[in-house]
Amino acid sequence: MRIVVPAGGIGAARFLRGLRAAVPEAEVTVVGNTGDDITLFGLRICPDLDTVMYTLGGGIAEEQGWGRAEETFVVQEELTAYGVEPAWFGLGDRDLATHVVRTQMLDAGYPLSEVTAALCARWEPGVRLLPMSDDRVETHVVIEDAGGRRAIHFQEYWVRHRASMPALEVVAVGADRSRPGPGVLDAIESADLVLLPPSNPVVSIGTILSVPGLRAAFEATSAPVVGLSPIVDGAPVRGMADQVLAAIGVDASAAAVALHYGPQLLDGWLVDRSDADAVPVVSEAGIACRAVPLLMRDIDASAAMARAALDLAAGLVRS
């Protein structure tokens, strides 16, 4: 079975680990969000790709969900001693080596997809990890503060400011000129199943869908498309989905996110048991919907969620 999973960071990575446990024989292709990517200290950082790679490859800082296990921060400490900004991005030494390798390969002319494959040769994540695009796309968030109305990089909004001010607008800078990464369209077209993990519908899945051609491919594939709600009991399980959903005028509810994706894209949708009242609303829109436990407390819980998604898909004919 060929499964395609468009993926953000922590939530997607944990879901993918459950999926691998549930169906180890499946060929999983991950279409990774690169809209969170940022260049800091001259190093190219791809937080979502790395979170998927480290989590599936056994290198993740487990509790934290991002970054490397047994991490140290000597280089960051020294950069701060030099007065080099920014100090708000926690850049670990082990993690930094990944960015050094990536930056060196990019500077040598390799596209991000080949760089990612080279990095994965070490981590062996057990999935094919494809960047959504080899072109540079960076998500910016429009805010308004003492400095006036201005756009800041998503990492600055989230990591530096902890999404503490409203997101007025979310813009995937460069998306309009980007092309799907090598292999991405083929994977979607030949998939047996597409699963949308409980990633952020705006800055993760939304950014992936903003690459010209990708939304159409997900809508056109003959494979069923089943998603899992990142909103549980009216709030994001983690992250700032509520803030960025507000920016695009979508309620932070399991039903509203399904309707935002829409029946053109979605064939099935899983909501948490606490959101059972969303089931009739979503079903009425033409999206098969079930309520199941949606908290990824451990790998077993994540695997159970993956199985629930497979079960739902098994009963679907692509509309």
Place this chain on the structure above:
Amino acid sequence: MRIVVPAGGIGAARFLRGLRAAVPEAEVTVVGNTGDDITLFGLRICPDLDTVMYTLGGGIAEEQGWGRAEETFVVQEELTAYGVEPAWFGLGDRDLATHVVRTQMLDAGYPLSEVTAALCARWEPGVRLLPMSDDRVETHVVIEDAGGRRAIHFQEYWVRHRASMPALEVVAVGADRSRPGPGVLDAIESADLVLLPPSNPVVSIGTILSVPGLRAAFEATSAPVVGLSPIVDGAPVRGMADQVLAAIGVDASAAAVALHYGPQLLDGWLVDRSDADAVPVVSEAGIACRAVPLLMRDIDASAAMARAALDLAAGLVRS
């Protein structure tokens, strides 16, 4: 008193520390060798400039003589886990931060001289540290091994191979097109004294002199030029001066190095007491010569050497 010191790495740095202790009121301008510079992992590394900066700024790994105190090697370990070459260059985490800052500034368009000044703003070495040139000059060593006759970077010759094969030729690649760094010619012209520390006469001082205009400036300055022999008792105190001296046909002896520099450049020369027999030979060539203790066991010994050089200079009229 304005003193100019063309400088290599460890030997020069320790001598400079002694000089600062001997004449704290002097304005010292260091013309640093950049021929050892190398780009590894996409990072620009300037070993000699950093050794001078760290030593005078209190950040050096004291026993080792190069690199940072309290160093860790997490990034290097990770790079090796990625299979990224080379593994032979010991790149510490603290040291790496310096290269990250430097590379980022160079990529942003700052010349090496401004980058060096920015790094020194943290370390406050108490001297003005000027790169010999803002242009890229890299010393290569011609060797012959199973791979045939070929040129390798000086760092590969020295750090990787520990100078274990003969150096057939030494070439400062790029030197012929390089220009003296900002402030270098002015400093030499307006100096009251020039001191050649016990640096490598070929790959440190020799490389500095290979920048067009610099040898002429050192020969033309009205300041006396006094050097200290890096060869003691027929062998380099440290490093591979004997190997690279052989490449240019000069004996590894205190007298031969003085004659190699020649009376056009040198007004005075200090040899170690064990090389007292060099004194009449060097003097006969028109270079004032004295035998004094030349081992930099500690700062006191280095300061005594600096005072001996000042004493010798005081009795000289520039020829």
